[in-house]
């Protein structure tokens with residue numbers, strides 16, 4: 074069978090069960106596609122030997138009756154997850170040469186479920202960015218292009234390598250993480266599906282920390298069904314993460330009936346922002362009509378504190394980052410600067426951190442340190458935390474009034490060109506997160522579903538936001554939207 078790498082998880086799983094292919098064949102097909110896609114710079118550490126070894130073991134396991142759902146399925150892992158004995162750099166120079174002694178809970182869950190890791194995927198440094206351009210490895214490149222224009226576009230960020238790899242069929246699916254939109258924005262930019270589950274659904278243990286009260290892992294896949302399959306395999310209670318929820322994991326795939334009759338879908342008026350491109354407005358209106366045609370009840374809602382979400386996020390996330398990143402001191406991990414005679418420990422810290430962190434990470438550490446400092450703590454950090462509570466309450470009120478899910482655009486535009494936003498004011502880049510950060514601040518599940526193309530042929534996505542712990546319901550609504558939208562476009566192969 075050719076082009077096995079183009080399959081999704083569900084299709085490949087079914088072929089494996091019928092004995093029509095093997096994990097080794099699937100894995101080999103992905104490895105060949107990865108080798109031919111150097112131009113995308115998606116995989117930054119490849120693990121072909123390990124992959125084939127695990128694929129062989131999976132083929133053995135598949136001979137029995139109890140092989141788990143992801144048994145034998147080749148996937149990519151974002152470079153933020155610690156993988157035992159395999160380079161884990163979080164896209165940063167400061168973690169150069171770091172090979173963890175342990176496996177993150179999420180990647181261990183996937184290994185236990187039989188998934189086959191092909192390698193580690195490119196990302197913005199410490200997951201700070203929306204274009205993958207802050208990566209020490211150089212940016213990942215989107216497989217998509219605007220019409221016949223050969224300008225390189227961003228796959229989004231920070232999980233840009235994951236999005237590029239899934240969209241270009243280098244793997245069947247990938248892991249991502251989302252602190253302010255890092256799964257949903259790259260998914261929307263590349264015509265793939267990405268879900269950020271409820272905060273606490275996936276363990277954060279062994280995932281390099283950015284902003285601990287916001288970080289969540291999730292799957293990036295070719296379909297909603299695949300997202301359901303992979304989320305179930307990734308998540309679950311973990312005693313090693315005190316914020317991990319001790320809740321049973323439902324069979325998400327079994328909940329995909331496509332029936333959303335009578336579901337109340339909220340359309341928040343505050344998400345209709347000034348300067349929103351007509352194409353995004355149209356996409357949103359089309360998505361609303363699709364859900365209505367599928368039997369949902371559409372209601373106008375208000376989330377009054379939405380406009381404060383982005384500023385609150387860009388105070389809280391840097392504050393937590395400045396604290397989390399204090400551990401990179403040149404002693405315990407990775408890079409250490411070369412010192413001169415007379416340099417003491419202070420010079421060692423300063424030189425190491427100045428060399429080891431890129432500009433965006435330095436900016437956030439400085440902002441975070443500032444907003445946490447004695448004279449400014451109340452004015453910035455505490456105020457941002459209070460705003461966060463109000464944002465959370467906005468959602469609680471809407472759900473208490475009977476709304477089942479909320480539909481919004483996922484991003485304010487289609488993918489932009491590499492370099493187009495890096496020289497600009499950093500706030501322009503931060504504005505990419507305008508529709509996604511509210512969900513992280515409130516700890517809710519959110520999913521991006523590809524629903525259309527812009528005038529230049531680039532994918533656009535819509536976001537559905539669900540109630541806490543109701544990912545199954547959210548996935549089902551997303552499934553209904555996906556079915557109605559019938560998005561089948563793929564990037565033309567140029568790499």
Ligand SMILES: NC(=O)C[C@H](N)C(=O)O
Pocket residue numbers: 200201202203230231250251252253254255256283390506
């Ligand atoms: N990690 C994320 O969710 C990315 C977000 N754009 C940020 O730069 O903070």
